[in-house]
Every structure is written in structure tokens, then in C-alpha cells.
Amino acid sequence: PSKINLKDYTKPSFDVDTVHLDIKLFEDYAQVDSTLEMVRQTAGDIVLFGESLELLTITMNGKVLTTEDYQQEAGKLTIYNVPERATLDIQVRICPQTNTALEGLYMAGSGDDTMFVTQCEPEGFRKITFYPDRPDVLAIFTTRLEADKRYPTLLANGNLVEAGEVADAPDRHYAIWHDPTNKPSYLFACVVADLDVLTDSYTTSEGREVLLELYAKSADIDKCDVGMQALKDAMKWDEVNYGRAYDLDRYMIVAVSQFNMGAMENKGLNIFNTACVLSSPETTTDARSFSVKAIIAHEYFHNWTGNRITCRDWFQLCLKEGFTVYRDQSFSADQQSSAVQRIDDVATLRAHQFSEDAGPLAHPVRPESFVEINNFYTTTVYEKGAEIVRMIANTLGPDDFRKGTDEYFRRYDGQAVTVEDFLSALSITDDKIENFIDWYRQPGTPVVSGSQTYDSTAQTLTITLNQQTRHVKGFDAPKPLPIPVATALFDKDSGAIVAERMLLLDEATQTFVFENVASEPVVSLLRDFSAPVQLNYDYQDADLAFLLKHETNGFNRWQVTQMLVNRILLQGQGVKSSPDVYLEALAQTLPVLSADDAMLAARLLDIPSAQELASAISKDYDPVLVKEQRDGLYKQVADKLKDQWAELYNNLPMQSYEDSAEARGIRALRNVVLDMALTANVDDAADWAKQQYDNASCMTERFGALKTMVNHQLAGADKYLADFYERFQANDLVIDLWFSVQAAADDVTPDMVKSLLTHTDFDWNTPNRVRSVVSAFSSQPTVLWTAEGLEMYTGVIQKLDDANPVLASRLLQVLARWNTLAEPRRQMAHEQLVDLQKNVSSKHVLESLESV
Numbered sequence: 085p086s087k088i089n090l091k092d093y094t095k096p097s098f099d100v101d102t103v104h105l106d107i108k109l110f111e112d113y114a115q116v117d118s119t120l121e122m123v124r125q126t127a128g129d130i131v132l133f134g135e136s137l138e139l140l141t142i143t144m145n146g147k148v149l150t151t152e153d154y155q156q157e158a159g160k161l162t163i164y165n166v167p168e169r170a171t172l173d174i175q176v177r178i179c180p181q182t183n184t185a186l187e188g189l190y191m192a193g194s195g196d197d198t199m200f201v202t203q204c205e206p207e208g209f210r211k212i213t214f215y216p217d218r219p220d221v222l223a224i225f226t227t228r229l230e231a232d233k234r235y236p237t238l239l240a241n242g243n244l245v246e247a248g249e250v251a252d253a254p255d256r257h258y259a260i261w262h263d264p265t266n267k268p269s270y271l272f273a274c275v276v277a278d279l280d281v282l283t284d285s286y287t288t289s290e291g292r293e294v295l296l297e298l299y300a301k302s303a304d305i306d307k308c309d310v311g312m313q314a315l316k317d318a319m320k321w322d323e324v325n326y327g328r329a330y331d332l333d334r335y336m337i338v339a340v341s342q343f344n345m346g347a348m349e350n351k352g353l354n355i356f357n358t359a360c361v362l363s364s365p366e367t368t369t370d371a372r373s374f375s376v377k378a379i380i381a382h383e384y385f386h387n388w389t390g391n392r393i394t395c396r397d398w399f400q401l402c403l404k405e406g407f408t409v410y411r412d413q414s415f416s417a418d419q420q421s422s423a424v425q426r427i428d429d430v431a432t433l434r435a436h437q438f439s440e441d442a443g444p445l446a447h448p449v450r451p452e453s454f455v456e457i458n459n460f461y462t463t464t465v466y467e468k469g470a471e472i473v474r475m476i477a478n479t480l481g482p483d484d485f486r487k488g489t490d491e492y493f494r495r496y497d498g499q500a501v502t503v504e505d506f507l508s509a510l511s512i513t514d515d516k517i518e519n520f521i522d523w524y525r526q527p528g529t530p531v532v533s534g535s536q537t538y539d540s541t542a543q544t545l546t547i548t549l550n551q552q553t554r555h556v557k558g559f560d561a562p563k564p565l566p567i568p569v570a571t572a573l574f575d576k577d578s579g580a581i582v583a584e585r586m587l588l589l590d591e592a593t594q595t596f597v598f599e600n601v602a603s604e605p606v607v608s609l610l611r612d613f614s615a616p617v618q619l620n621y622d623y624q625d626a627d628l629a630f631l632l633k634h635e636t637n638g639f640n641r642w643q644v645t646q647m648l649v650n651r652i653l654l655q656g657q658g659v660k661s662s663p664d665v666y667l668e669a670l671a672q673t674l675p676v677l678s679a680d681d682a683m684l685a686a687r688l689l690d691i692p693s694a695q696e697l698a699s700a701i702s703k704d705y706d707p708v709l710v711k712e713q714r715d716g717l718y719k720q721v722a723d724k725l726k727d728q729w730a731e732l733y734n735n736l737p738m739q740s741y742e743d744s745a746e747a748r749g750i751r752a753l754r755n756v757v758l759d760m761a762l763t764a765n766v767d768d769a770a771d772w773a774k775q776q777y778d779n780a781s782c783m784t785e786r787f788g789a790l791k792t793m794v795n796h797q798l799a800g801a802d803k804y805l806a807d808f809y810e811r812f813q814a815n816d817l818v819i820d821l822w823f824s825v826q827a828a829a830d831d832v833t834p835d836m837v838k839s840l841l842t843h844t845d846f847d848w849n850t851p852n853r854v855r856s857v858v859s860a861f862s863s864q865p866t867v868l869w870t871a872e873g874l875e876m877y878t879g880v881i882q883k884l885d886d887a888n889p890v891l892a893s894r895l896l897q898v899l900a901r902w903n904t905l906a907e908p909r910r911q912m913a914h915e916q917l918v919d920l921q922k923n924v925s926s927k928h929v930l931e932s933l934e935s936v
């Protein structure tokens with residue numbers, strides 16, 4: 085498949101002023117008629133993109149075009165000899181009923197329970213009609229939808245201008261929507277369905293009264309309150325923190341059960357995976373419910389960062405995604421403990437993005453070439469992209485960052501722009517910000533190493549830092565990047581901070597001198613994870629134990645525990661530590677912390693999973709060894725605190741459900757303590773689990789207990805699994821949990837997974853269900869990286885390759901680290917991937933296999 089390169093970008097020859105779409109849905113096909121008013125910008129032909137379309141007619145300025153006037157090849161339709169202005173009328177036929185790729189217009193559901201929805205980002209609009217489907221072509225859309233009346237809900241972007249019966253067709257009706265904002269085609273959306281709606285309103289800071297609507301199936305409408313509240317919170321937050329108010333009279337969200345990703349920010353008509361919008365205490369865990377709020381906020385924030393200011397081309401995807409993730413992380417940090425938010429964000433970054441950067445699929449935050457843009461919705465673009473914005477925000481400080489973002493919105497509103505434009509607006513108070521461009525260009529995670537010397541006579545502390553980034557094949561040799569290193573010096577006697585500074589490491593090696601330091605301090609570096617780097621510093625274990633006690637915020641304390649765990653399990657910086665210091669420090673910290681901040685206590689106990697630890701291993705990775713060592717340390721922690729678990733558990737009694745940060749913290753810690761107690765073979769712990777399940781007030785308690793019972797293979801776990809299934813049979817999202825707890829179980833085998841894949845409730849056409857088994861299974865590396873595990877996993881990819889290549893390729897990313905495995909697994913994985921390569925044809929999957 086051919087590559088598209090950033091350096092080849094050229095402006096479109098024609099702009100589109102207005103688009104009229106008329107979409108008529110019938111039993112087994114849809115007809116799409118479009119009228120495009122096009123205006124020449126530069127010399128050249130009109131280039132329209134189109135895939136899986138049956139072209140019926142095309143006319144230009146009233147004249148029917150023939151193959152003399154245009155050429156159609158490989159997803160493109162080129163029209164020659166076009167005057168300055170052209171009105172194109174195009175009629176196509178499409179088949180949403182057989183569209184299993186879930187891109188473009190597709191039918192979701194089955195039997196009597198179906199609906200039609202769209203997913204156009206990044207290049208789905210070209211599966212609806214021929215169009216200059218690229219983000220730098222902005223137009224005003226008017227959409228007419230016509231369908232059978234058994235689909236009463238007809239929605240599209242913007243405002244409803246008309247609705248009524250279709251003449252001569254008593255079973256059919258229509259609606260016309262007009263979107264007054266200029267938008268690229270990837271933000272187009274429509275929904276044709278039978279849904280209930282939860283309605284609310286919000287008055288913006290500019291005095292606009294906005295109608296808020298959340299559409300879901302009638303059985304799910306009682307699970308929409310959390311999402312609605314989150315939407316109102318996000319609207320307010322964006323006004324307060326960025327001065328951004330909503331700009332239309334209506335904001336709609338639709339819940340869809342078949343969706344490739346989490347949600348989509350279509351202008352005024354967000355479409356959400358049900359898993360990312362529905363929430364109720366009985367059916368949704370706290371963690372999921374929290375992420376529902378974050379995703380609602382993320383999509384809402386796109387209205388300014390993505391929709392009003394969009395990307396010039398898909399290479400600039402991080403422009404909207406990195407900034408929007410940074411914004412949703414900041415929003416979430418304001419909704420709960422900011423330390424816990426940062427812990428979760430950094431844990432995700434380390435587990436997924438660092439390993440992506442270390443493997444064969446490493447790419448810059450702004451890639452320079454791709455075969456299939458769908459493959460670049462990655463944790464590097466999203467999460468590392470957000471870290472770059474965070475570094476810039478911290479470097480500028482809140483006031484100058486706000487000046488910079490105000491300038492960005494002022495300068496580029498209504499335009500399709502680049503990362504350079506973004507940096508140039510943010511530089512209005514400090515032109516050094518433009519140096520951050522290299523973070524967007526260079527792949528690989530920098531490793532920052534350092535050491536210190538103390539001169540007691542001069543009373544100076546000198547810290548020497550250096551940075552190194554691996555040279556990723558196919559890219560220029562890495563350059564030093566600007567790395568902000570937040571640093572504090574702690575007095576060893578009092579534990580107080582004696583100096584605090586943001587060090588900017590922007591050369592390969594640099595020294596930083598602190599004056600007037602009365603005695604040798606303990607240095608805390610990279611506080612709040614001030615840059616997305618790996619840190620190696622010449623700490624003694626005792627320094628880390630000291631910091632665990634004295635660091636002033638929860639994130640930094642957690643970071644210290646992570647360093648200790650790394651030194652125990654992974655020989656961080658070549659040092660192999662004994663677990664004693666870590667265990668002692670935890671034993672001292674935990675009792676106090678669990679009473680003060682239960683959520684943080686839960687995070688401190690959370691030893692990274694084997695999968696997460698493995699992400700730091702770049703060669704000779706032995707999954708069995710890593711798991712043994714990780715489980716060994718987990719057991720040591722459990723045993724060390726064995727006498728405390730009963731008291732801790734009893735001090736966290738189950739109460740009636742409450743959605744407060746404190747109550748969520750208690751539930752999280754209780755689940756961790758329960759698992760620890762079972763690991764330490766505490767008498768009665770099995771009974772606690774059963775009672776917790778039976779008396780649960782919410783899904784966090786019930787599922788926490790079930791998961792623990794399954795993972796510890798408790799007698800009776802099967803009975804509880806069966807009970808869970810019976811109770812929640814009618815709720816797809818809960819049945820997803822039921823599948824996932826089995827597929828991710830500690831004792832899972834490929835045969836068990838195969839039997840889940842043939843269960844009557846398994847459905848290959850529902851990505852949530854596929855992920856609930858396949859992604860859950862991939863969290864067990866000791867089973868995944870076996871001949872049988874891989875055969876099963878690659879079989880799944882092969883099966884999905886044609887039907888849903890976006891999903892297939894995303895699932896395949898997990899296998900990207902095959903080349904870091906120790907032999908003989910490496911060879912075995914390689915053979916399976918070579919076999920897979922011979923049996924797939926989508927460019928999505930083939931591109932992901934390029935390094936094999």
C-alpha cells in the first residue's frame with residue numbers, strides 16, 4: 085500500500101461553500117443525493133474521494149458528466165476542465181445494512197432493534213458520497229433525512245429547520261437540519277433511530293440558552309443523568325478556564341452500542357459508544373463512570389479545539405487530540421484528587437505510550453507519513469501529545485498559558501491549522517515555546533540520567549543531568565529536547581523543602597547549581613511528572629524511603645513507590661534493590677494514608693501489572709519471569725501487612741451508595757484490601773468476598789468481589805459468575821464485564837477464550853464485545869505469548885481483517901512488542917505474524933505488520 089507524506093501537502097484546488105445532502109434510507113440500501121457549490125482556489129482539477137459507492141449520476145452546472153469529463157480510480161474521482169465556480173449534483177447508492185466496518189453510514193443492531201448512524205472521522209464521509217473529504221475543506225451543511233416511520237428519531241448537525249410526512253409515502257417521514265458553522269466533512273453526522281431522549285438546558289456565559297439532549301434506547305434512558313451532569317460541568321469549566329462558550333442552540337449526544345472507538349465530537353451531534361456515556365451505580369463501576377465524565381468533557385472540549393479550529397491535514401491530528409486530552413485531564417483533576425488524576429494519567433502513559441515508543445510502531449506525535457490514518461489514533465498522538473501541551477503550560481505558568489490559548493482562539497477561529505500555528509500563538513509571551521516543535525517531530529522516549537555532588541565548604545549542590553533518546557530507524561538522529569525537570573531539595577533532618585526550581589534541560593548534558601544549601605539534601609526530580617521521560621537518578625533506597633515519607637503531594641509519593649518497585653523488579657538503573665525498604669515504607673505509610681485519603685492509599689498499593697512492568701523491557705522479555713517476580717512482590721506486600729488487612733477492611737464498611745470522591749476512594753481501597761487479604765490467605769477473606777458480592781450497593785463493590793473470587797479461584801466462584809450473568813443478562817455493558825473477567829482471569833487458557841468466542845452472547849459485529857474477550861485476554865502475557873495463545877489471537881485478527889479493519893488493526897497493536905521477546909518465543913511469534921501477513925488484505929493490518 086502507498087504512503088502519504090506530510091511534505092507532499094498541497095492546498096485543495098476547490099473549496100466547497102455549501103453542501104446539500106439528501107439521504108433516503110430504504111430497507112436494503114440508501115440513496116444519497118448531494119449538491120456541492122464549489123469555488124476555485126488554485127489551478128487544478130476537482131478531486132473527490134469516494135469508497136464503496138455506486139455512482140448513479142453526476143452533473144456539473146446542469147450538464148450530465150460522462151467518463152470523458154472525469155476519471156474514477158482507486159477511491160478518487162477527478163473532474164477535468166472545471167470553470168471558476170461549479171455546482172455539482174451527485175447521486176450515489178450505498179448499503180449501510182452491510183457496512184460492518186462501522187465507518188461512513190452504517191446500520192447498528194440486529195433484528196427489530198436497528199438504527200442508522202455515521203462515523204466520518206477520519207475518512208468515513210467518502211463512504212457516504214463523493215466529496216473532497218479532507219479536513220481543510222470547510223463547508224456549510226444542510227441535511228435532509230428520509231426514512232420509514234419506525235425510526236422516529238431523525239438527527240443531523242445543527243438546527244432542525246423542518247420535519248414532516250413524505251408525500252405519497254404514508255409510512256415515511258423526513259427532517260431537514262441546517263448547520264450554520266463551517267465544518268470539515270469528518271464532523272458530519274446523522275442518526276436515524278428509535279430512541280428516547282433526556283432533555284436539559286444550559287445558559288452560556290454569553291446568554292445563549294442551549295437545549296441539551298441525550299438520546300438512548302428506552303431501556304437505557306435511566307443511565308443518562310451522569311453524562312448530562314458531566315456535560316453541564318464541562319460547559320461551565322470551559323467558560324471559566326478557557327473563556328470558551330458553546331456556539332449553537334442545541335447540543336445532542338446519541339448512545340450507540342456498535343462503535344469502533346469511545347466517542348465522536350461531530351458538530352452539535354456527538355455520537356458515543358454506550359460504554360462511554362451510560363452510567364448507573366448498579367451497572368457501572370466507579371472507574372468507568374469517572375471515565376464517562378471525562379469522555380463527555382473531551383468531546384465537548386473538541387467544540388473549540390478540533391471543531392472551530394480544526395486540523396489542516398491528518399498529520400496534525402495531535403493538534404486537536406493532544407490539546408483536548410490535556411484539557412480533559414485538567415477538567416478531571418478538578419473533579420477529584422488532582423494527585424490521583426495525575427497518577428492515573430502517568431500510569432497509562434508509561435504502560436502504553438512508553439512501550440509504543442520503545443517498539444517497532446514508534447512514531448512522532450506528529451507523524452510524517454502513513455498508509456492508513458486510522459492506525460495513528462495512538463497513545464503517542466493522544467497522551468504524549470497532551471504531555472507536550474502540559475510541559476508548555478507549566479513552562480509558561482497559568483497566566484501566560486491563558487494569554488497564549490486566547491491568542492490561539494482569536495487568530496485561528498474558523499480555520500484549519502498546523503502544530504506550528506499552535507506553537508506560534510502560544511509563544512506570544514515567550515518565544516522559546518517554539519522550541520517544543522522537536523517534541524512533535526522526534527519519536528522515542530528520552531532517558532534523563534543524573535547525579536549530584538555536594539560541596540559542604542561552598543554550600544552548593546550541583547546536579548548534573550543528561551538526556552538520551554534512542555535512534556528510531558527511519559528517522560534523523562535524535563536531538564536534545566527542551567525538558568522541564570521540576571525539582572525540590574529536601575532537608576534531611578527536618579524533611580522540609582529548602583529549594584524548589586524548574587530546571588530546563590535543553591542540551592545533551594547540563595549542570596545546575598543550587599547555592600546556600602546548608603547540608604546535603606535529598607533531591608526530588610521530575611515532580612508531578614514534569615516531562616514524559618524515563619528518569620534514572622543515583623538514589624539510594626533510603627533516599628526514596630525518605631521521599632515517600634516527606635514528599636508533599638500524593639503524586640510524587642506514588643512516583644517514589646514506582647521507582648522502588650522498578651529497582652526491585654527491573655533493576656532500575658542497573659541497581660537491584662531488596663524489597664525490604666519498600667515493604668517497610670509501605671507498612672508505615674498505609675495505615676495513616678488509608679484513613680486520610682483512601683483513593684491514594686489504593687493507588688500506592690497498586691503494584692503495576694506484569695503487562696505494565698513489561699513495557700519497560702526492551703529486549704529478552706520473558707513474560708513468565710516478569711509475572712512470577714511481579715506476583716512474588718505482590719505476595720510479599722500482602723504477607724508483610726497480613727495482620728492489618730482485617731482491620732483495614734473492617735474500617736471501610738459498605739454503606740449505601742454515594743457518588744463522592746471519598747466514597748469512591750473507600751470502595752477502591754476496599755477492593756484492593758480484599759484482594760491483598762486473599763493473597764495473604766487471611767482467614768475469612770473468602771467470606772468477605774462473598775458477603776461483599778451479596779450485599780453490594782453498586783457495581784464497584786459487586787464486580788470487585790467477583791473479580792477477586794475469579795482470580796483467586798475461590799470455591800463457588802462459578803456460582804457467582806452464573807449469578808452475575810443471570811442478574812444482568814439484559815444489559816450488554818455488564819455482560820461485557822462478565823466476559824472480560826473470565827478472559828482476563830489469572831488462570832485463563834486459550835481454550836477458555838475460544839469457548840467465550842463461541843458463546844451465544846458473543847457477537848463479532850460489536851466491538852465492545854470483541855474487546856471484552858480479546859483485549860481482556862491480552863492482559864495475560866504469559867498465555868498470550870504462547871503458540872496456542874498467539875494462534876488464537878492472530879486468528880481473531882484474520883477474522884476481523886475484512887469485516888472491520890480498524891478494529892483488527894487496533895487489536896493487533898498488542899503484538900507489536902513481539903521483537904522484544906526472549907527466544908524461543910520471539911521466533912515463534914515472528915512465524916505466526918508472518919503467517920498472518922499472508923492471510924490479510926486490509927491496508928490497516930498490513931501497515932501494522934510492516935515491521936515483521
Ligand code: HT7
Pocket residue numbers: 203205206344345346347348349382383386405458461890
Ligand atoms: N476524534 C475521535 C476519533 C474517533 C475515531 C477515529 C477513528 C475511527 C473511529 C473513531 N471514532 C472516533 C474521538 C476523539 O478523540 O474524541
Ligand code: ZN
Pocket residue numbers: 382386404405408
Ligand atoms: Zn478527541
